[in-house]
Amino acid sequence: MPLELVLRALHDPAADRQREPRQARLCRLLKEAILSGRLAPGTRLPGSRRLAEDYAMARNGVLFAYQQLLAEGFLEADRGGTRVGRLPFRRAAAEPSAPPPVSFLAQRARRLPAAARDESFLPFAPGVPDLNAFPWRAWAKVLQRAWSEVSARQVAYAEPGGEPELRRAVAAFLAARRGVACTPEQVFVVPGGQTALDACARLLADAGDTVWLEEPGYAPARNVMLAAGLRTVHVPVDEDGMAPGAALWRASPPRLVYVTPSHQYPLGSVLSLERRLDLLNRIGGGWLIEDDYDSDFNHARPGAPLPAIQGLRPDAPVIYVGTFSKLLYPGLRIAYLVVPRWAVREIGEALRALHRGGQAMEQRALARFIDGGQLTRHVRRMAPIYRERQAVLRTELRARFGGCEILGGQAGLHLVLRLPASLPDTALVEAALRRGVVARALSTYYAGPDGGNGLLLGYGMAAAERIPELVGRLAP
Amino acid sequence: MPLELVLRALHDPAADRQREPRQARLCRLLKEAILSGRLAPGTRLPGSRRLAEDYAMARNGVLFAYQQLLAEGFLEADRGGTRVGRLPFRRAAAEPSAPPPVSFLAQRARRLPAAARDESFLPFAPGVPDLNAFPWRAWAKVLQRAWSEVSARQVAYAEPGGEPELRRAVAAFLAARRGVACTPEQVFVVPGGQTALDACARLLADAGDTVWLEEPGYAPARNVMLAAGLRTVHVPVDEDGMAPGAALWRASPPRLVYVTPSHQYPLGSVLSLERRLDLLNRIGGGWLIEDDYDSDFNHARPGAPLPAIQGLRPDAPVIYVGTFSKLLYPGLRIAYLVVPRWAVREIGEALRALHRGGQAMEQRALARFIDGGQLTRHVRRMAPIYRERQAVLRTELRARFGGCEILGGQAGLHLVLRLPASLPDTALVEAALRRGVVARALSTYYAGPDGGNGLLLGYGMAAAERIPELVGRLAP
Numbered sequence: 001m002p003l004e005l006v007l008r009a010l011h012d013p014a015a016d017r018q019r020e021p022r023q024a025r026l027c028r029l030l031k032e033a034i035l036s037g038r039l040a041p042g043t044r045l046p047g048s049r050r051l052a053e054d055y056a057m058a059r060n061g062v063l064f065a066y067q068q069l070l071a072e073g074f075l076e077a078d079r080g081g082t083r084v085g086r087l088p089f090r091r092a093a094a095e096p097s098a099p100p101p102v103s104f105l106a107q108r109a110r111r112l113p114a115a116a117r118d119e120s121f122l123p124f125a126p127g128v129p130d131l132n133a134f135p136w137r138a139w140a141k142v143l144q145r146a147w148s149e150v151s152a153r154q155v156a157y158a159e160p161g162g163e164p165e166l167r168r169a170v171a172a173f174l175a176a177r178r179g180v181a182c183t184p185e186q187v188f189v190v191p192g193g194q195t196a197l198d199a200c201a202r203l204l205a206d207a208g209d210t211v212w213l214e215e216p217g218y219a220p221a222r223n224v225m226l227a228a229g230l231r232t233v234h235v236p237v238d239e240d241g242m243a244p245g246a247a248l249w250r251a252s253p254p255r256l257v258y259v260t261p262s263h264q265y266p267l268g269s270v271l272s273l274e275r276r277l278d279l280l281n282r283i284g285g286g287w288l289i290e291d292d293y294d295s296d297f298n299h300a301r302p303g304a305p306l307p308a309i310q311g312l313r314p315d316a317p318v319i320y321v322g323t324f325s326k327l328l329y330p331g332l333r334i335a336y337l338v339v340p341r342w343a344v345r346e347i348g349e350a351l352r353a354l355h356r357g358g359q360a361m362e363q364r365a366l367a368r369f370i371d372g373g374q375l376t377r378h379v380r381r382m383a384p385i386y387r388e389r390q391a392v393l394r395t396e397l398r399a400r401f402g403g404c405e406i407l408g409g410q411a412g413l414h415l416v417l418r419l420p421a422s423l424p425d426t427a428l429v430e431a432a433l434r435r436g437v438v439a440r441a442l443s444t445y446y447a448g449p450d451g452g453n454g455l456l457l458g459y460g461m462a463a464a465e466r467i468p469e470l471v472g473r474l475a476p
Numbered sequence: 477m478p479l480e481l482v483l484r485a486l487h488d489p490a491a492d493r494q495r496e497p498r499q500a501r502l503c504r505l506l507k508e509a510i511l512s513g514r515l516a517p518g519t520r521l522p523g524s525r526r527l528a529e530d531y532a533m534a535r536n537g538v539l540f541a542y543q544q545l546l547a548e549g550f551l552e553a554d555r556g557g558t559r560v561g562r563l564p565f566r567r568a569a570a571e572p573s574a575p576p577p578v579s580f581l582a583q584r585a586r587r588l589p590a591a592a593r594d595e596s597f598l599p600f601a602p603g604v605p606d607l608n609a610f611p612w613r614a615w616a617k618v619l620q621r622a623w624s625e626v627s628a629r630q631v632a633y634a635e636p637g638g639e640p641e642l643r644r645a646v647a648a649f650l651a652a653r654r655g656v657a658c659t660p661e662q663v664f665v666v667p668g669g670q671t672a673l674d675a676c677a678r679l680l681a682d683a684g685d686t687v688w689l690e691e692p693g694y695a696p697a698r699n700v701m702l703a704a705g706l707r708t709v710h711v712p713v714d715e716d717g718m719a720p721g722a723a724l725w726r727a728s729p730p731r732l733v734y735v736t737p738s739h740q741y742p743l744g745s746v747l748s749l750e751r752r753l754d755l756l757n758r759i760g761g762g763w764l765i766e767d768d769y770d771s772d773f774n775h776a777r778p779g780a781p782l783p784a785i786q787g788l789r790p791d792a793p794v795i796y797v798g799t800f801s802k803l804l805y806p807g808l809r810i811a812y813l814v815v816p817r818w819a820v821r822e823i824g825e826a827l828r829a830l831h832r833g834g835q836a837m838e839q840r841a842l843a844r845f846i847d848g849g850q851l852t853r854h855v856r857r858m859a860p861i862y863r864e865r866q867a868v869l870r871t872e873l874r875a876r877f878g879g880c881e882i883l884g885g886q887a888g889l890h891l892v893l894r895l896p897a898s899l900p901d902t903a904l905v906e907a908a909l910r911r912g913v914v915a916r917a918l919s920t921y922y923a924g925p926d927g928g929n930g931l932l933l934g935y936g937m938a939a940a941e942r943i944p945e946l947v948g949r950l951a952p
Binding site: 035072073074085087088089104105106107108109112113114115120121125128131132134136140143144147148150151152153154155156157158191192194198202203204205206207208209219220223224227228229272273274277278281285287306307312313317329330331332333343346347349350352353354355356357358359360361461 | 511550564583585597616619626633634667674683684703705754763789805808809823825831
């Protein structure tokens with residue numbers, strides 16, 4: 001009799017060792033047996049008194065277990081006592097009501113390219129600042145201060161646009177550093193740069209709309225566009241940045257144009273003023289997404305970096321996107337969008353429908369960190385350090401890979417080393433990873449087949465004195 | 477001569493008061509004039525010596541300003557000196573290259589309903605726990621401890637699935653409390669419940685696919701489905717939860733079914749075991765999204781709440797979604813998905829392409845908070861407090877709104893009061909807000925026109941002794 005077999009497990013010494021109470025054990029065993037079909041619907045259970053006697057349980061324990069399973073619907077009671085319910089506990093194998101799960105991911109999910117693994121704390125991983133040089137103690141202190149003043153308002157859902165003091169601080173910071181012309185109301189704080197791009201993809205374009213991306217370009221941007229169902233057009237990049245011809249404007253007019261003008265990702269070219277104005281003049285009913293991703297540390301001398309496109313014509317359909325990942329640390333997940341004044345209300349409402357705000361304590365701490373000048377001091381302290389690292393990296397690459405072209409370096413925290421076809425980048429990357437160094441293969445940044453061959457090398461986490469040895473580990 | 481008018485502003489007393497340096501001011505004035513078209517392309521600028529003399533500047537200042545504008549492309553140099561560049565600084569008014577911006581939001585964004593404003597810290601706002609009763613000091617301490625042990629690995633981009641210790645803690649917590657059967661690898665931590673739902677919408681369904689939602693239902697879930705371009709079908713809810721007929725399964729077979737089985741949002745019914753099994757038996761090639769949104773505090777006695785659907789058949793195509801918003805606080809933004817074992821690799825890779833992980837310090841703190849038993853103690857302490865509040869609220873509602881039906885209350889932190897047609901819910905909600913009390917209108921939870929009329933009243937933030945007075949403010 002199967003019921004007896006099921007109940008015999010009440011004496012299971014393993015369950016005894018784990019101190020699972022008899023009552024819970026009885027519930028679990030019956031439920032498992034019912035769900036697996038070992039106890040058929042309608043099977044009668046022994047009376048509580050008998051079961052308690054047979055298995056050395058308290059009768060109340062049995063009663064409570066039965067009551068629980070009755071409440072959950074696994075058992076049913078009638079005059080004759082208690083029996084297994086008559087629900088379809090097991091899948092009826094013969095009648096599938098829907099097609100079999102051939103593909104359990106959506107098509108758009110299957111189009112997403114595999115993302116690089118995140119050993120982002122290892123040397124030469126691009127996109128990561130020096131996390132050892134950040135003033136952690138000072139940061140922990142402003143965080144602690146925010147927590148010491150915690151109120152219910154701050155830990156409930158926050159305003160979706162972000163804490164007002166952070167929006168003010170960001171507007172002032174961007175005006176001073178990047179020539180962005182905006183009021184605090186135009187700033188919307190979001191949890192991470194990718195969330196910012198994703199909001200653009202879903203709120204400003206419909207499935208099937210065309211988005212222009214840079215080729216080569218930033219894979220996470222491409223991913224959110226694909227996940228939003230957009231049609232991606234990959235526009236080649238030259239030494240002046242994204243270079244769409246007049247024919248492309250006619251053949252594939254874009255709803256969205258995604259650009260990284262300060263320091264094209266990954267090649268490092270700066271979008272020329274002429275091209276910036278051209279984009280503004282032609283964008284018409286579409287949107288320009290200006291990802292100022294890599295503008296934080298500028299090494300070109302003399303002359304400051306080109307200010308943001310947004311500031312050239314503040315009423316143009318431009319969304320300016322920035323993040324604190326490199327000024328502070330990637331794990332912070334605080335980024336922002338700056339939207340035109342005329343779009344504040346509608347984009348604000350749409351964002352509110354998509355995201356619930358939070359992280360107010362971190363936002364308040366960050367606002368203080370900016371307002372108190374601590375962030376600017378940190379950036380000022382790091383700028384010459386990164387410049388030196390870049391110079392040493394350049395020298396070492398020239399020494400070890402003589403004749404190979406080196407791209408980028410006007411801003412940002414990485415260089416690109418072009419490689420001859422005899423040294424395939426993916427093979428070098430694999431070999432380097434085995435030696436504890438992360439490089440990225442330039443070829444993987446291309447959507448099309450005619451990719452470049454080279455290495456992306458971030459120097460954010462590479463101390464200058466270690467660079468010669470680290471570059472040695474890259475050599476084939 | 478317009479150039480002189482532009483340069484005269486170098487003497488602007490307001491700029492003097494703000495201590496804007498002359499060099500920066502010269503840059504700014506020239507750039508503004510060029511961008512606005514007040515200085516025409518080709519306009520010659522005076523020599524640096526003359527300008528310095530005329531406007532009492534250091535000659536070096538003028539030279540640096542010119543150099544900066546040359547570098548940025550606003551000026552160009554020739555043998556004759558310096559002149560305004562010949563780029564198309566102003567939009568050519570006569571030739572718009574794209575259609576005018578009739579609609580600057582995407583169609584899918586315009587379909588998003590306006591979200592309720594977030595006065596979520598006021599009494600009767602639903603979905604918010606008692607933020608004054610949370611052990612803030614203990615929480616700040618675990619956070620501080622995490623920060624005191626900070627390492628580069630933890631502040632770089634984190635593993636997209638979440639910190640391993642949190643994934644382990646969540647798996648154990650869910651097994652014990654909700655009968656969820658999973659390994660830590662099946663748990664993916666994401667920043668907020670809405671991000672979890674959004675990931676389901678974009679990764680498991682394509683634009684145009686059908687999603688079933690509960691009617692009435694949870695608006696943020698509907699919003700992410702609309703933003704993902706899905707076709708929404710609203711399935712009526714009765715006292716046993718979502719009630720799709722056999723005809724609906726045939727007419728509109730779903731790719732996704734979104735359910736809140738523990739405590740239907742907003743009506744509070746519990747999805748019966750029979751319906752749960754029916755969903756599992758019929759879902760076939762689609763996906764069930766089980767949002768266990770409101771299961772945290774269970775008030776029904778005797779008998780624990782129904783365990784999760786996920787645990788009934790752990791290999792079924794079920795995504796279990798949960799959040800720590802109510803166990804801890806909404807601003808934390810830590811939620812999770814539990815995916816079937818056979819989907820871990822593919823969903824994990826797709827999530828990695830969409831999201832970059834972060835907030836490792838909060839995740840590590842939370843793991844400790846769970847492992848150390850502090851979370852369970854907090855929940856245990858709060859359960860009778862919430863039960864009392866619900867009882868008092870029920871009594872007061874009966875006294876003030878005699879004869880009106882009260883729904884829900886088996887779990888969660890809110891009740892629903894049905895109102896007669898003579899008392900339209902939106903009018904009551906507006907009046908209550910003016911008196912500092914937040915109620916939500918039941919009618920706004922319906923997507924279709926035949927909505928119910930009533931009030932959603934959260935008691936998470938309402939101390940029992942204040943409830944009689946607060947209910948008084950609701951009365952018409």
